Amino acid sequence: MAKLHIEPKQSEEGEDGAEFQVVEDEGILAWDADSELLVVGQSYPRLEGREKVTGRARYSSDVRLPGQLYARVLRSPYPHARIRNIDITKAEQSPGVHAVICAANVPRIAWYEESVLFDATVRLVGDEIAAVAAESDELAQDALRLIEVDYESLPFVTTIEEALRPDAPKVHDGGNIAGEPTTYERGDPESGLHEADVVVTGDFETPCALHNAFESHGCTASWEGDSLTLWDSTQAIFVVRQQVAEKLKMPEHRVRVIKQHMGGGFGAKQIPWKHDVIAALLSKQAGRPVQLLLDREAENMAAGNRNPTRQHVQLGAKRDGTLTAIVARIEQSAGAYRTGGEASNVSGTYQTLYRCPNVRTEQTAVYTNTGPAVAFRAPGHVEAAFALEQAMDELARALDLDPVALRRRNYAEVDQLEDKPFTLPEGLRLSYDRVTETFGWGERTAQPADSVKRRGVGFAAHDWSGGTGHPPGYAWIELNSDGTADVVTGTQDIGTGARTGLAQVAAEELGLPLANIAFQLGDTATGPYSPVSSGSATQATIGPALRAAAADVKAQLLEVASVVLEIGVGRLSVRDGRVLVDGDTERAIAVGEVMQKIAPHTLQARGARAPNPADMTIRTFGAQCVELEVDTETGEITVLRIVTAHDCGRIINPALVDSQVVGGVTQGVGFALSEERIVDTRLGIVLNANLEEYHVPTVADVPVIEHARVGVPDSAANSTGAKGIGEPPLIPTAPAIANAVFDAIGIRFRAGPLTRQRVLAALAARETNGSGEADS
Amino acid sequence: MGPHTHLPVTLSVNGSRFPLLIEPRRTLLDALRHDLALTGTKKVCDAGDCGACTVIVDGRAVYACLLLAVDCDDRDITTIEGLAKGNALDPVQEAFIQHDAFQCGFCTSGQIMSLRALLDANPEPSDDQILRAVTGNLCRCGAYLNILKAGRLAADMQRQAAADV
Amino acid sequence: MKPFDFARPDTIAAAVALLDGRDASRPNRSALLAGGTDLLTLMKADLYAPELLIDIKRLAELDNRIEETAEGLTIGALVTLSQLEDDPRIQSLVPALAEAAALAATPQLRHMATIGGNLLQRPRCWYFRKPGIHCWLKGGDDCPARQGENQLHALFDVSPCVAVHPSDPATALLALAASVRLRGAAGERELPLAAFFAPPTDERRQETVIGNDELIVSIQIPAAAPGTRSTYLKAMNRKVWAFALAGVAAAIHMDGNRIAQARLALGGVAPVPWRAESAEQVLTGAEPSPEIIARAAESALASAEPLAHNGYKIPLAKALVRRALTRLTAPAFPGA
Missing domain, CATH: 1.10.150.120 ([2Fe-2S]-binding domain)
Structure with missing residues (x-):
């Protein structure tokens, strides 16, 4: 059994709110580099592969229940308005309509940090006003057109700059500063800049990017008496359960949340959104199941985005490249509301990526009358890396140093925030080594014969506070009487392959082939508590819990085998479905055969996630090299090749890790070159809340992407030695691309994405005034 | 004809014929997903901007979100559910x-x-x-x-x- | 989408008769459905809500074939963009059209979209396409793009509307001197594309002069002088599947080492496909050289009046013009 004790809460790790933390350390020894693992480390195909390629995988939007209705939400056409009156009478009488809700007929339910479910003031185009459930989606739309709303339009702001003006219209009564600005300082940044031989200064802007997960936010809600079931497209079934229960004033055990498969989330589905409660209220009113799916426009207006930022950056260094100061002033747009979830800590990487005694970061979030921001795959770090890693490139050029050499010179051996060692201090160095060797960094780029096209190479590094995993997290395992095992968790596979990677950990520890495992997740009614799948945490959180449960079951199995075989437990082990006897290969016996001796009894155990080490910091690192070509007449950028290396600890499943890496880099290519929400600042309307003019990369935009695996187990981090890889690969891509563009054509792009518009405007500006600087 | 006139349509999907009575405005995508419960074909953009609803109609890959179901009367439609032969995957x-x-x-x-x-x-x-x-x-x-x-x-x-x- | 009725007439006359029922008091009474790839997106956004949809896709009288005669090529209105892309006669006689078709949209959309519908598609302007914005083209008072987010908009100011025409094939067909054959209640007429497309005016807020009661029957491409070369180039914000930031179609007939005839059309720069006649004059009779080609490119964009955010399209379009002309006048041109 786990050693369980309770102590006052020490750190911010894990989830907020509790005053005490439960420490469950089962004393599982970490697998290290010498561990001989059979299942872990193999490229098994995804467990759900067959379901997904046959169209049988059931997503939340595929739920079909008897009598199911379809819901639509009426959304504000104004960026800021007071609602004087809503008349739903005609909508209620529209054919096929079974429920219509608005502020007048539902309880006042607090939402976000500043608002309610149906607020009398709407603060963005897309804010929820009312909702309809009807017998078909078409009939729901018909009814929506009949809802009459009397608006009083209010002045509004859509950009950071507008929001910060002293006389700006206020998004909320308290003004436009969202939460407390944060300041971090160590050493003496002014002195650091003063003593520098070279200072580079730059003002950077990152765009608002839209997640555009292919499955939009949505759920199906169904009541049986007082019990509610939600099939929700979420990264956090237990958070949704707790929040929905709280908002509907229900006990948690009367809310069941199910999510087996999900069409992407990328961070935007890590919090409960209004659709959950709206669907539940409509279903209650109608007395029938209700499915509510956001359409693409709503998804892109009102269900999260990567916050746009402005970053003023100064780096100071000695002639030999030693950093003397890092100063960053950051402004970010939270949109109309603060949604919670993983924070967009833009400051973080300035404080930690490089060794520097003198650092100051100031970070201010502002409200604007636009869609609320929410975590998007490495929130904050993607934005910061675009600025910091370009500034480092500028610094290297100013010092006439190789960009990689500059970074090696400023290698952070320890966590400078807490003055603690890293669990794998060589993680970033290994990434530098692997990526530069594989790419051939330092070799001259051959320029094409056509002088109109210029090639360049670029480099960028990253660190990331995610990927560490954390308690709590649990697993249950039952070893069946035929030697197969049911492995039960309450976690989520949001498309990453978590189901497979986690099952491999369980199979390894149990000593069973993967085929003898059934792995369960995604149902609050059948699995133990699991935290949100965000922060690249799932593998590193649930993996160790699975090992703990499996080790317990295995110990029980060996006790049984010991009796059955009349051999001391000390001589027994389990591997590949067989109980092995040390020194006597003849006596090996199948696990199923042992279990048959006690059938129909089964062996069961639970496992918990042990705490992270208190005296060390876990971090994930990586680095990327890019080669590309710029057509100086048409502004076209063609990325030719990206090599990327990441310290994600032990690689549980190489093929699936490669997929995560390549997928992240692909999103990075989009962030660098084409993805940008466009808002008309006079109308407050998102003009490209669609997949037509919001340009995610196509198959033809993706270069050769090579993952140069590092794969060194981080055995001090957790008992599996594996860290998360979901978020990191995206972080360095955009700055590496921008650095390569500078290398190719000598123009620095401090505002992204690098569209034809920006590239051609910068080339034309250089023609005119000879400047190598691009305006936004 | 009134505004909610339903029309008879026969959809031939994956070798089976499905006689339906549906509104002209129902897309092939919605007919597949709702009238036939063939949910393997996904709705993502519903505007011809993503490709998730691609099905094969009369031998050609097309977007089911930009076809009206009434327009597919008696055309040969194959969806993802129609590819595997029994347990043998395509x-x-x-x-x-x-x-x-x-x-x-x-x-x-x-x-x-x-x-x-x-x-x-x-x-x-x-x-x-x-x-x-x-x-x-x-x-x-x-x-x-x-x-x-x-x-x-x-x-x-x-x-x-x-x-x- | 709002509800509508659905009709499948057997003859063009019957289809036209259903169209003919339109009157000013009921402007949305009926619409023709062929490929549907544009119409349905307009209807889904409630930008257009016809009460009757007239399915002409299975109309036996309406052609989905490409025919070659001594006069040139006749392309039935129902020919899909895929057919244009794949047809060997189109590829060899008018490659600009095959290339434009291949660069348009996606394989799936090209399988669905008909050439008739392609010429009649409405602009992709993000103000026009947004239901909540009552822009000039939709009957409003002014064009919000003029002072707004106009990075995708027109360089040539010829209408209160600064949306650009989205069709790639239309640009190619203009350079190929094509015409459209229309049929309506009053009979049949043929219009050169240059007359068929017309910048929207206060009285006619659409991009073509097609009558309320007319449909496109076919497109005619006159036979060009033997040896005429043509090509279409397109710049997008992605490698594929985006509307043209700029497109250039050029058709050149060489007489020895001189350009006997040149036709040049630009896409993505005006509310209609844009013919660059001044550039054609620079080229006609000239011996091709980098200087002449550069002069032609300058001339093609000379009257451009960029908006706040679309100035980049000028060097872009010029570069495409130079590349198209360089390609077509190269001694080693494929098939020359």
Whole structure:
């Protein structure tokens, strides 16, 4: 059994709110580099592969229940308005309509940090006003057109700059500063800049990017008496359960949340959104199941985005490249509301990526009358890396140093925030080594014969506070009487392959082939508590819990085998479905055969996630090299090749890790070159809340992407030695691309994405005034 | 005719005929997903901007979201549910599993249908033809490189199977 | 989408008769459905809500074939973009059209979209396409793009509307001197594309002069002088599947080492496909050289009046013009 004790809460790790933390350390020894693992480390195909390629995988939007209705939400056409009156009478009488809700007929339910479910003031185009459930989606739309709303339009702001003006219209009564600005300082940044031989200064802007997960936010809600079931497209079934229960004033055990498969989330589905409660209220009113799916426009207006930022950056260094100061002033747009979830800590990487005694970061979030921001795959770090890693490139050029050499010179051996060692201090160095060797960094780029096209190479590094995993997290395992095992968790596979990677950990520890495992997740009614799948945490959180449960079951199995075989437990082990006897290969016996001796009894155990080490910091690192070509007449950028290396600890499943890496880099290519929400600042309307003019990369935009695996187990981090890889690969891509563009054509792009518009405007500006600087 | 007139339509999907009475404004995509409960074909953009709803109609890959169901009367429709023969997966499906050509899986049906249509029309496609066949299918997870590998493997598997016959 | 009725007439006359029922008091009474790839997106956004949809896709009288005669090529209105892309006669006689078709949209959309519908598609302007914005083209008072987010908009100021025409094939067909054959209640007429497309005016807020009661029957491409070369180039914000930031179609007939005839059309720069006649004059009779080609490119964009955010399209379009002309006048041109 786990050693369980309770102590006052020490750190911010894990989830907020509790005053005490439960420490469950089962004393599982970490697998290290010498561990001989059979299942872990193999490229098994995804467990759900067959379901997904046959169209049988059931997503939340595929739920079909008897009598199911379809819901639509009426959304504000104004960026800021007071609602004087809503008349739903005609909508209620529209054919096929079974429920219509608005502020007048539902309880006042607090939402976000500043608002309610149906607020009398709407603060963005897309804010929820009312909702309809009807017998078909078409009939729901018909009814929506009949809802009459009397608006009083209010002045509004859509950009950071507008929001910060002293006389700006206020998004909320308290003004436009969202939460407390944060300041971090160590050493003496002014002195650091003063003593520098070279200072580079730059003002950077990152765009608002839209997640555009292919499955939009949505759920199906169904009541049986007082019990509610939600099939929700979420990264956090237990958070949704707790929040929905709280908002509907229900006990948690009367809310069941199910999510087996999900069409992407990328961070935007890590919090409960209004659709959950709206669907539940409509279903209650109608007395029938209700499915509510956001359409693409709503998804892109009102269900999260990567916050746009402005970053003023100064780096100071000695002639030999030693950093003397890092100063960053950051402004970010939270949109109309603060949604919670993983924070967009833009400051973080300035404080930690490089060794520097003198650092100051100031970070201010502002409200604007636009869609609320929410975590998007490495929130904050993607934005910061675009600025910091370009500034480092500028610094290297100013010092006439190789960009990689500059970074090696400023290698952070320890966590400078807490003055603690890293669990794998060589993680970033290994990434530098692997990526530069594989790419051939330092070799001259051959320029094409056509002088109109210029090639360049670029480099960028990253660190990331995610990927560490954390308690709590649990697993249950039952070893069946035929030697197969049911492995039960309450976690989520949001498309990453978590189901497979986690099952491999369980199979390894149990000593069973993967085929003898059934792995369960995604149902609050059948699995133990699991935290949100965000922060690249799932593998590193649930993996160790699975090992703990499996080790317990295995110990029980060996006790049984010991009796059955009349051999001391000390001589027994389990591997590949067989109980092995040390020194006597003849006596090996199948696990199923042992279990048959006690059938129909089964062996069961639970496992918990042990705490992270208190005296060390876990971090994930990586680095990327890019080669590309710029057509100086048409502004076209063609990325030719990206090599990327990441310290994600032990690689549980190489093929699936490669997929995560390549997928992240692909999103990075989009962030660098084409993805940008466009808002008309006079109308407050998102003009490209669609997949037509919001340009995610196509198959033809993706270069050769090579993952140069590092794969060194981080055995001090957790008992599996594996860290998360979901978020990191995206972080360095955009700055590496921008650095390569500078290398190719000598123009620095401090505002992204690098569209034809920006590239051609910068080339034309250089023609005119000879400047190598691009305006936004 | 009144505003909510329903019309009789017979959809021929995956070799079966389904007589339906539906509103003219219902798209083929919604008819598949709701009237026939064939939910393997996904709705993502509902505007012809993503490719997730790709199905094969009369031998051609098309977007089901931009076709009216009434317009598909008696046309031969194949969806993702129609590819496997019993338990035997289509080579494209098999290749997608082998090359991990999907992550979240939401674009996968569309990608597979585009490649199936290609291989039906052109059993020996070039790499460029494979790429062009999926230029109308976005993948937000970024599984493109593996999708191309799967396309090449599926072509090989299909060729091999034909040679074995 | 709002509800509508659905009709499948057997003859063009019957289809036209259903169209003919339109009157000013009921402007949305009926619409023709062929490929549907544009119409349905307009209807889904409630930008257009016809009460009757007239399905002409299975109309036996309406052609989905490409025919070659001594006069040139006749392309039935129902020919899809895929057919144009794949047809060997189109590829060899008028490659600009095959290239434009191949660069348009996606394989799936090209399988669905008909050439008739392609010429009649409405602009992709993000103000026009947004249901909540009552822009000039939708009957409003002014064009919000003029002072707004106009990075995708027109360089040539010829209408209160600064949306650009989205069709790639239309640009190619203009360079190929094509015409459209229309049929309506009053009979049949043929219009050169240059007359068929007309910048929207206060009285006619659409991009073509097609009558309320007319449909496109076919497109005629006159036979060009033997040896005429043509090509279409397109710049997008992605490698594929985006509307043209700029497109250039050029058709050149060489007489020895001189350009006997040149036709040049630009896409993505005006509310209609844009013919660059001044550039054609620079080229006609000239011996091709980098200087002449550069002069032609300058001339093609000379009257451009960029908006706040679309100035980049000028060097872009010029570069495409130079590349198209360089390609077409190269001694080693394929098939020359």
